[in-house]
Amino acid sequence: MSDFVAPLLNGTADGALLLVAALGLALTFGQMGVINMAHGEFLLAGALSAYLTQQVISNNDISIPVALPIAFLVAGVLGLILEATLIRWMYDRPLDTLLVTVGVSLALKQAFLQVYPSGVPVEKPSWLDGQWHVFGYAWPLRQVFTIVLALGCLIGLGAALKYTSFGRRIRATVQNRALAETMGISTLTIDRITFFVGSGLAGIGGVAASLIGGTNSELGAKYIIPAFLVVVAGGLGQLKGTVIAAWAVGVGSAFLADWTNGSLAQVIVFALVVVFLQVKPQGLFTVRTRGLA
Amino acid sequence: MSALLQAKWEPLRSKWGPLLGIAVLGVLLLVFAPAVLSDFRLNNLAKYCCWALVAVGIGLAWGRGGMLVMGQGVFFGLGAYAMGMHLSLEASDGTTPVFMILYDPTTGLPAYWAPFKSGAFTIFAIIVAPIFIAGILGFAIFKRKVKGAYFAILTQALAVALATLITSKIQWTGGDTGLTDFKTFFGADLADSDTSLMIYLITAGLLLACLLVVWQLYRSRFGELLVATRDAEERVRFLGHDPANVKLFAFVVAAVMASIGGAMFVPIVGIISPKEIGAAASIFMIAGVAVGGRAALFGPALGALAIGYGRSSLSEQWPNGWVYFLGGLFIVVTLLLPGGLTSLFGRLRAQLRPRSAAAEPAAKPATADGMAG
Numbered sequence: 001m002s003d004f005v006a007p008l009l010n011g012t013a014d015g016a017l018l019l020v021a022a023l024g025l026a027l028t029f030g031q032m033g034v035i036n037m038a039h040g041e042f043l044l045a046g047a048l049s050a051y052l053t054q055q056v057i058s059n060n061d062i063s064i065p066v067a068l069p070i071a072f073l074v075a076g077v078l079g080l081i082l083e084a085t086l087i088r089w090m091y092d093r094p095l096d097t098l099l100v101t102v103g104v105s106l107a108l109k110q111a112f113l114q115v116y117p118s119g120v121p122v123e124k125p126s127w128l129d130g131q132w133h134v135f136g137y138a139w140p141l142r143q144v145f146t147i148v149l150a151l152g153c154l155i156g157l158g159a160a161l162k163y164t165s166f167g168r169r170i171r172a173t174v175q176n177r178a179l180a181e182t183m184g185i186s187t188l189t190i191d192r193i194t195f196f197v198g199s200g201l202a203g204i205g206g207v208a209a210s211l212i213g214g215t216n217s218e219l220g221a222k223y224i225i226p227a228f229l230v231v232v233a234g235g236l237g238q239l240k241g242t243v244i245a246a247w248a249v250g251v252g253s254a255f256l257a258d259w260t261n262g263s264l265a266q267v268i269v270f271a272l273v274v275v276f277l278q279v280k281p282q283g284l285f286t287v288r289t290r291g292l293a
Numbered sequence: 294m295s296a297l298l299q300a301k302w303e304p305l306r307s308k309w310g311p312l313l314g315i316a317v318l319g320v321l322l323l324v325f326a327p328a329v330l331s332d333f334r335l336n337n338l339a340k341y342c343c344w345a346l347v348a349v350g351i352g353l354a355w356g357r358g359g360m361l362v363m364g365q366g367v368f369f370g371l372g373a374y375a376m377g378m379h380l381s382l383e384a385s386d387g388t389t390p391v392f393m394i395l396y397d398p399t400t401g402l403p404a405y406w407a408p409f410k411s412g413a414f415t416i417f418a419i420i421v422a423p424i425f426i427a428g429i430l431g432f433a434i435f436k437r438k439v440k441g442a443y444f445a446i447l448t449q450a451l452a453v454a455l456a457t458l459i460t461s462k463i464q465w466t467g468g469d470t471g472l473t474d475f476k477t478f479f480g481a482d483l484a485d486s487d488t489s490l491m492i493y494l495i496t497a498g499l500l501l502a503c504l505l506v507v508w509q510l511y512r513s514r515f516g517e518l519l520v521a522t523r524d525a526e527e528r529v530r531f532l533g534h535d536p537a538n539v540k541l542f543a544f545v546v547a548a549v550m551a552s553i554g555g556a557m558f559v560p561i562v563g564i565i566s567p568k569e570i571g572a573a574a575s576i577f578m579i580a581g582v583a584v585g586g587r588a589a590l591f592g593p594a595l596g597a598l599a600i601g602y603g604r605s606s607l608s609e610q611w612p613n614g615w616v617y618f619l620g621g622l623f624i625v626v627t628l629l630l631p632g633g634l635t636s637l638f639g640r641l642r643a644q645l646r647p648r649s650a651a652a653e654p655a656a657k658p659a660t661a662d663g664m665a666g
Contacts (some may be wrong), residue, residue: 029442033442035442035445035446086624086628089628090627090628093631094441094442095361095441095442095445096627096631098361098442098445099579099583099623099627100623100624100627100628102576102620102623103619103620103621103622103623103624103627104620104624105620106576106616106617106619106620106623107616107617107620107621109616110613110616110617110620114613221572221573225446225449225450225453225572226450228446228450229446229447229450232443232446232447261461262461263457263458263460263461264458264461266453266454266457266458267454267455267457267458270447270450270451270454273447273450274430274433274434274447275433277433277434277437277439277443277447278433278437281437281438281439
């Protein structure tokens, strides 16, 4: 039983972390067509915020909950700066945003490496020390915390998209940018806010990642490609595709790693995504619109 | 220059100019460089030529075909590891290489290593393995119309996956250390400076040959179809062509060039490790192409040579600064000069040309610069 439960639960936690990383990407990629390779470094910024918060607030039980909004803000503002300085000039050539953000990602990563060559240790709060016994498997609470956090982000984002006027504007822009503009929606402002929220989510993901593994300059590089694969497999414009894909990649990798080993699992998951795209080239779900874009 | 002379000169220039350029580059690389450069510098130049080989392929796939290949490290690695296996076996006289024995004294030579004892098979593998892998992958991707960023992400993911796989199979690949301690290159002593000169000449010759290949491809109907596919894939489809086949061919040719570059890299540098083929290395391979000018004939190769030189000279004295410089290059070039440095010449020429002559080819720049992603 434990052979089955352990990878399932671990994989779900991995998937949850991937989901937080991928949600922001899905938002910016899906709405604006921007491929932000620096998203991984925004995760790093989130992890760094957690570390710095702990330097100020020594009580770890409080510092992590405090760090979450701070990380969101820090990464979000980084995203805003990126949008305002570089990305706004290249909305008409989406593939080039990839190259520009590769440059940003290289520079940010190097800056982190220079200031913190050996990474930053983020301490776990004591209330995450324990385990939760599920079907005979001692599930570390920090994994449960990741899932709770991911669900929180998902529900928050989903509700915001569905029930607020801001969310309606975002969805309108995704579905048909030109028509949204003619309806008086300032797509420029919407894009900017979307980029802020998407990048901010990366910050939250960074806090979660720092609690699970170590935090060094490779943190972003570790998550960016799997997160993009999740977005690609999940399809653009809808959250449910991203959710299912993240969970499938997380659990799939965990089982495959259990049966073979971690690196072979990575290769197989990649192959599976390519095969999956044979069946669904647009990803799991796509928004069908009359817009030609 | 009179208008009449210009009218005669223009078609001649556009037809034979590139060939002349390749000839000039050939003289520089094959005659001039060996005459003036020290052994050490020449060996470095040989290394840059390997990256330039990869870059020529990227220029074909990305510049002309619009496929941003972010995982050329994979094909570079295929060629490099094929060559590395052969050279390891040469060094160990066809018995089990030392690193395998160190890992597990009882081990024998793995079955898939055995054919690489043969030099002919190694060369065959260097050409055929990338055709095979790029063929299958490209067929799967292009037939289903996966393109743009999706394609870029998938290729990058492949590079990450291969690097991780090679790192983990220490017993067969040497893991992080990679394959090294080579002694001979197809029988020639690697410590001998004549051998390094020969390897350099082969590499430079291959680079020139690849430039000739893409020059011929660019002026053929295929080249036009490739650019058409990049700029308006749907229209190409409506005209009765299958864009997938066009892209597949360009992707495979690019993969073979990357593989050749990788294969020559190994005897020159003396080591091949996963670091040279992973995500960062693959991104580095794009940098030269972007800087030089992705759609130009010479842009990618010259850009890669320059970036290679920059990496060696800057990263020696200023290792941190080099990464910022590379990142900054990506940003500045993409933002301000998407056609790369070679597009500056085109702009300059347009500026210098008399107004009347400049007005006539005004419809052309869209194809010449190739800004479309």
